[in-house]
Amino acid sequence: MSSALRHRLFSYGVVVPFAIVLAFPFVWMAVTSFKPEAQVYDPTKVWSFHPTLASYGFLFHHTGYVRWIKNSTFVGLMVVLITLVVAVPAGYALARLAGRVGRSLGVAIFLTYLVPPTLLFLPLSRVISRLGLEDRLWALILIYPSFTIPFAIWLLMGFFKSIPQELEDAALIDGCSRFGALVRIVLPISVPGLLTVVIFTFSLVVNEFVYAITFISSSTNRTLTVGVPTDLIRGDLYNWPGIMAAILIPSIPLALVYNAFLNRFITGFTGGAFR
Amino acid sequence: MLFIGALVGAPLVLAIYLSFTDATAGSLSGPWVGLGNFRQELHDPIFVDAVWHTFLFTAISQAVVIVCAGLLAHALVRPFRGRWLLRFFVLLPWAAPVALTAIGFLWFYDPQASIFTWFLIKLHLVSAINHPTWLGTPRAAMSSIITVQAWRTIPFATVIFIAGIASIPQEVDDAAAIDGATGMKKFWYVSLPLQLPIAIVAVLFGIVFTATDMVVPYILTNGGPFNSTQVLTTWAFQTGINSGNVGEGAAIALFMLPVLAFVVVGMLFFARRAEVT
Numbered sequence: 001m002s003s004a005l006r007h008r009l010f011s012y013g014v015v016v017p018f019a020i021v022l023a024f025p026f027v028w029m030a031v032t033s034f035k036p037e038a039q040v041y042d043p044t045k046v047w048s049f050h051p052t053l054a055s056y057g058f059l060f061h062h063t064g065y066v067r068w069i070k071n072s073t074f075v076g077l078m079v080v081l082i083t084l085v086v087a088v089p090a091g092y093a094l095a096r097l098a099g100r101v102g103r104s105l106g107v108a109i110f111l112t113y114l115v116p117p118t119l120l121f122l123p124l125s126r127v128i129s130r131l132g133l134e135d136r137l138w139a140l141i142l143i144y145p146s147f148t149i150p151f152a153i154w155l156l157m158g159f160f161k162s163i164p165q166e167l168e169d170a171a172l173i174d175g176c177s178r179f180g181a182l183v184r185i186v187l188p189i190s191v192p193g194l195l196t197v198v199i200f201t202f203s204l205v206v207n208e209f210v211y212a213i214t215f216i217s218s219s220t221n222r223t224l225t226v227g228v229p230t231d232l233i234r235g236d237l238y239n240w241p242g243i244m245a246a247i248l249i250p251s252i253p254l255a256l257v258y259n260a261f262l263n264r265f266i267t268g269f270t271g272g273a274f275r
Numbered sequence: 276m277l278f279i280g281a282l283v284g285a286p287l288v289l290a291i292y293l294s295f296t297d298a299t300a301g302s303l304s305g306p307w308v309g310l311g312n313f314r315q316e317l318h319d320p321i322f323v324d325a326v327w328h329t330f331l332f333t334a335i336s337q338a339v340v341i342v343c344a345g346l347l348a349h350a351l352v353r354p355f356r357g358r359w360l361l362r363f364f365v366l367l368p369w370a371a372p373v374a375l376t377a378i379g380f381l382w383f384y385d386p387q388a389s390i391f392t393w394f395l396i397k398l399h400l401v402s403a404i405n406h407p408t409w410l411g412t413p414r415a416a417m418s419s420i421i422t423v424q425a426w427r428t429i430p431f432a433t434v435i436f437i438a439g440i441a442s443i444p445q446e447v448d449d450a451a452a453i454d455g456a457t458g459m460k461k462f463w464y465v466s467l468p469l470q471l472p473i474a475i476v477a478v479l480f481g482i483v484f485t486a487t488d489m490v491v492p493y494i495l496t497n498g499g500p501f502n503s504t505q506v507l508t509t510w511a512f513q514t515g516i517n518s519g520n521v522g523e524g525a526a527i528a529l530f531m532l533p534v535l536a537f538v539v540v541g542m543l544f545f546a547r548r549a550e551v552t
Contacts, residue, residue, distance in 0.1 A: 007353065014350035015361045018343065022426065023364035026371075028390050029379050041388045111539055114480075116487030118508040119532070122515045122525045209374040209490045214516060225374035229494055240382050247379050251371030258370035259363045266438045 026248065033244035040240050055241035064219055065246060068227035072250075075137055075223060076205040079144045083152045083201050084194070086145070091156030092182055096165075106157055113150035117210040120146075125214050139215045140223070144208065148201045155200070158268035159193030160186065196264040199257050206250065224250060316526055321502050322510060326530065329506040331417065332492070333485045336424040340432050340481055345474075347429070348436030369430035377494040380423050384409035384495070413503030416496050420504055424491050428484065432477050439473030440466065472545045479538045479545075486534045507531055 032040060034051040059065045094106045124143060133139035163186055171181040187194070212226045219231055228246045232239060258265075316322045351362060368376065383390050386408045395401045409419045443466060451465045489508035492498065498505035498513065507530055515524020 008355050011350040011353065011355050011358075014346050015358075015365070018347050018429075019361045019364035022429065023367050025376065025379055025383060025426075026367055028383065032382065107543065111542070114483050114535065114539065116483065116531070116535075118487045118489050118511065119528045119535075122511070122528060125516070203370070207372045207374070209372075210512075214512075225372050228375055229378050238382070240385075243378055244382065247371070247375040251367070251375065254372070255363065255367050255370035259359070259366055262362075262366070262434065266434060269435075269438070 026251070029244040029248055033241050033248060035241050037239060037241055055239070055245050058239070059242050059245050063242070064222065064227055064231060067220060068222050068224045069250070071137060071221065071227075072206050072224040075140050075144070076202045078141045079148055079205045080198050080201050082141070082145050083148045084198070086149050087152035087156055087197070088187075088194075089182075090149075091153045092160050092186065094153065095157045095160035106154070109150045110154045113147055113154065115147075117147070117208070121210050121214045124211070128215055134215065135217045135221055137216075137221055137223075140205075140208075140211060143211050143215070144205050148204055151204065152197045152201055155197050155265070155268035156190075156193065159190050159196075162267070163189055192264055193268060196261045196268060199261055200265060203254055203258070206254070316523065316530075321505060322527065324502060325505045325507050325510040325527075328417070328504060329486055329508075332421055332424065332504075332506055333482055336421045336428065336485055337478060337481045339421075339425040340428050341478060343425070343429050344432035344436050344477075347433045348440055351433065352437050352440045365433060366430050368427045369434075373427055374490050374494065376427065377423060377491050380419075381410075381495060384419055386411060410496055411500060413500060416500060416504050420492050420495050423495065424485055424488070427491075428481050432481055435477035435480070436470070436474055439470035439477070442473065443469045475545045476542055479541050483535065483538050487531050 031047070033055055034053070035049050036052050036054060039049050090109075094109070097105065128134055128139045128143070131139075131142075133142065167185055167189075168181045171185045172178070176184060206224060208223075209225045212223045213230075216222055216226060219227070222231065228243065232243050232246060347365065351358065351365070382388075389409060391409065392401065392406045396406065401407065407415050410416045447465060447469065451461050487508060489506075489512060492504050492506050492509050493512065496504040498509045507527060511524045511527040513524075514527055
């Protein structure tokens with residue numbers, strides 16, 4: 001009992017201060033976002049001020065914010081679709097591919113995920129301009145799968161490996177084709193895993209910055225991550241409350257789904273290699 | 276089915292391989308300069324500094340991350356009341372788009388209205404007249420971007436560390452208890468070696484994502500003041516995109532390859548060890 005109590009005290013003692021430090025920036029963003037623009041620099045109004053939703057109104061009605069959200073969502077959904085079409089069969093095959101070959105291939109695919117955008121954006125910018133896709137959202141839809149597919153294959157491999165082979169063998173004996181077994185047996189069991197892949201792929205796309213700032217140049221085609229830092233700053237004037245609101249709106253929902261799907265993400269992420 | 280999968284996997288590997296060769300070939304879009312770009316960079320003091328800054332940025336932030344994430348993971352691994360909420364707070368910096376939160380920090384580091392300065396003044400640690408300008412002087416700017424990078428990678432490392440700790444079977448714990456191992460001894464001789472492979476993979480990940488990250492330095496300082504926070508990625512971007520010297524920029528970016536190679540070898544090594552144990 002005393003050991004359990006001590007452990008709990010240790011947990012609270014460590015986690016609470018860390019949680020405060022890690023989450024504080026978001027608290028301060030929220031506070032700033034409700035301030036009237038005239039009061040953000042006022043040292044006497046740090047915590048006591050007249051809360052207002054003016055910045056939120058400004059954001060939605062007088063900037064391209066809604067447009068950027070739509071762009072990010074559109075690119076995200078298209079990339080998720082492409083990723084699933086490629087990664088589901090590939091991940092399944094790699095999970096069932098016996099022996100060293102399957103393992104090595106799996107690790108090789110995973111390593112491609114490590115190749116960073118900052119290494120590839122210059123040559124790719126050439127490719128994009130050759131294809132005539134500069135400043136088009138399709139440029140992003142074309143390029144993003146290069147890192148979402150390896151990532152998704154890796155996660156899916158982890159999930160598929162956890163499904164017992166016997167289930168499929170039974171389906172094959174009952175007259176299912178290999179493909180039929182995948183569609184009727186494996187996929188329905190993997191729905192939570194697939195959902196996890198969808199969510200983390202989508203957030204990878206929404207988070208991406210380097211390609212988006214390199215390939216997109218016009219305000220209407222910007223995605224969320226690029227639009228906010230470039231367009232919400234007018235000359236040298238920063239509309240800080242508006243910017244803070246713009247940060248919080250996508251961050252909070254993303255964090256909620258992350259938290260909800262975290263355990264499955266860990267299973268898939270470590271399962272591919274370590275089980 | 277297997278063949279289709281292999282056919283999908285193989286072109287993918289090939290595509291990445293090609294993108295690698297393309298990365299070098301891209302720099303040759305003009306007249307052939309051979310190793311000229313590389314030679315020129317090695318003689319450029321800004322570039323040499325950028326290599327050093329990249330190293331500092333990565334090493335310091337990841338050292339902080341290992342310590343903090345290690346502590347956090349041990350505290351979070353067992354269930355307790357309020358864990359869900361606390362874990363949500365801890366995850367926030369990782370889940371939120373970093374390009375956006377980095378702008379948030381631009382505001383927290385504001386020369387006039389920085390909330391950090393306000394706290395320090397209230398605590399009487401700095402004077403109200405002569406307070407630090409977080410992004411204004413070389414040393415402070417470097418510390419500031421390192422802080423942000425550590426802040427945003429702690430959650431990810433924590434999550435993977437937790438997986439590492441949780442993967443140790445209960446039997447091992449029991450066996451250790453029967454053999455009389457407790458506290459630090461158990462941690463040092465039993466838990467740590469068993470979770471080490473996964474933990475190291477998490478750290479290697481952190482190194483890759485930090486050494487090749489552009490967002491945090493780009494948004495907060497864009498390499499300034501006086502190139503004091505110029506890292507390889509921001510310098511490659513400025514050279515390749517802003518100045519239009521694609522070849523030179525690509526050459527700069529390629530200097531990240533040794534880091535990648537080192538990490539990849541490390542990862543393969545530890546992934547294999549994890550499988551054996």
